[in-house]
Amino acid sequence: MFNKSTFLDSIWHKNIGHTPIWLMRQAGRYLPEYREVRNKAGSFLKLCKNPDLATEVTMQPLHRFDLDAAILFSDILVVPEAMGMKLDFIENEGPKFDTQISTTKDIDNLNIEEINHKLEYVFQTIKNLKATLPSNIPLIGFSGSPFTLLCYMLEGGASKNYLTVKHWLYTKPELTHKLLTKITIAVVDYLNGQIKSGVNAIMLFDSWGGILTDDLYTKFSLNYMNDIISRLQLEYNGHVIPSIIFTKGGGIWLDKIDTIGADVIGLDWTINIKDARKIIRSTALQGNLDPVLLASGNINAIKNEAKRILDNYRQINNSISGHIFNLGHGILPMTNPDHVKFLIDFVHEYSSN
Ligand code: CP3
Numbered sequence: 001m002f003n004k005s006t007f008l009d010s011i012w013h014k015n016i017g018h019t020p021i022w023l024m025r026q027a028g029r030y031l032p033e034y035r036e037v038r039n040k041a042g043s044f045l046k047l048c049k050n051p052d053l054a055t056e057v058t059m060q061p062l063h064r065f066d067l068d069a070a071i072l073f074s075d076i077l078v079v080p081e082a083m084g085m086k087l088d089f090i091e092n093e094g095p096k097f098d099t100q101i102s103t104t105k106d107i108d109n110l111n112i113e114e115i116n117h118k119l120e121y122v123f124q125t126i127k128n129l130k131a132t133l134p135s136n137i138p139l140i141g142f143s144g145s146p147f148t149l150l151c152y153m154l155e156g157g158a159s160k161n162y163l164t165v166k167h168w169l170y171t172k173p174e175l176t177h178k179l180l181t182k183i184t185i186a187v188v189d190y191l192n193g194q195i196k197s198g199v200n201a202i203m204l205f206d207s208w209g210g211i212l213t214d215d216l217y218t219k220f221s222l223n224y225m226n227d228i229i230s231r232l233q234l235e236y237n238g239h240v241i242p243s244i245i246f247t248k249g250g251g252i253w254l255d256k257i258d259t260i261g262a263d264v265i266g267l268d269w270t271i272n273i274k275d276a277r278k279i280i281r282s283t284a285l286q287g288n289l290d291p292v293l294l295a296s297g298n299i300n301a302i303k304n305e306a307k308r309i310l311d312n313y314r315q316i317n318n319s320i321s322g323h324i325f326n327l328g329h330g331i332l333p334m335t336n337p338d339h340v341k342f343l344i345d346f347v348h349e350y351s352s353n
Pocket of ligand 1: 023024025026027028029038044071072073074075076077089093094095142158205207330
């Protein structure tokens with residue numbers, strides 16, 4: 001049975017004693033104990049594929065800090081890898097596929113039938129975590145949005161200008177839709193598999209939707225996220241599983257994003273949460289501290305900024321509920337763990353008054 005969770009209560013606008021907080025990439029390289037386990041595993045991908053070690057790493061930030069939620073340790077790119085693309089993570093360079101998708105035949109060759117069989121190790125990690133986590137700490141499962149996965153699959157890795165992606169969007173829209181449709185089917189199966197394995201919330205990371213024009217964002221990113229949310233079985237053991245949508249750079253499209261019907265909308269750091277609440281009248285909000293401040297600022301600057309966000313939210317919302325504190329993007333590797341602890345404790349303490 002699941003005990004009262006501040007994270008879930010805030011999503012459903014119930015009374016809460018403090019603003020809940022978790023941080024994107026809360027398990028990662030800024031923690032020395034993470035680097036140790038990753039080295040023991042041999043590589044980042046081997047770590048993701050080892051349920052015992054992935055469980056251990058998910059729990060590391062929860063042992064150190066008073067976090068209100070855990071996020072499954074994995075990566076969005078395990079989905080294209082399970083579809084047959086060979087993946088490597090190169091130190092200081094990021095992810096690299098050995099080839100990229102460039103033809104219709106490449107799309108046809110992607111195997112989505114066995115996706116959940118290939119990703120069984122993720123479901124095993126979720127089951128381990130559900131047996132390990134205290135009953136008031138929910139587990140967040142996730143996937144990349146179809147568009148963000150498409151970016152990596154077409155570019156073969158990280159990209160500066162997304163030349164190949166934009167060439168496809170502007171000159172081969174039908175083929176792009178064919179690939180996005182295939183990815184969407186895989187993501188729906190994968191997230192439904194995560195829900196069946198026990199996650200308490202799911203999040204879609206649309207890290208690159210913000211590179212698009214308004215029109216292309218709707219057609220190639222938003223519509224597919226909408227499709228996913230409408231096709232998920234968002235219930236487990238009689239509980240509704242909330243969905244979170246986060247488009248980095250999506251502040252200008254919040255009204256459109258809210259039409260999808262997700263239960264939480266993620267904010268990066270560029271929009272004032274007060275203005276976001278004027279556009280999104282009731283859906284819960286998640287964010288929106290600048291991760292670069294957490295990596296570069298001192299305790300005073302971090303405190304002032306966290307205070308500003310909490311004050312802005314409370315001024316317009318009249319209650320602290322409906323907000324989950326987070327960063328506007330993932331924690332950077334050079335972040336001082338003491339500053340992370342300070343932020344979490346400060347958010348709890350300040351919001352409870
Ligand atoms: O948040 C968590 O603690 C859960 C784990 C998680 C990781 N990646 C672990 C990871 C989650 C939720 C992700 C999501 C992810 N992965 C996204 C969406 C969010 C975002 O950051 O925009 C994206 C775009 C990826 C793809 C990816 N994975 C990139 C571009 C990189 C390299 C850049 C980087 O930050 O290192 C990764 C590697 C990665 N994913 C690491 C971790 C802990 C670092 C790997 C290492 O240990 O060397």
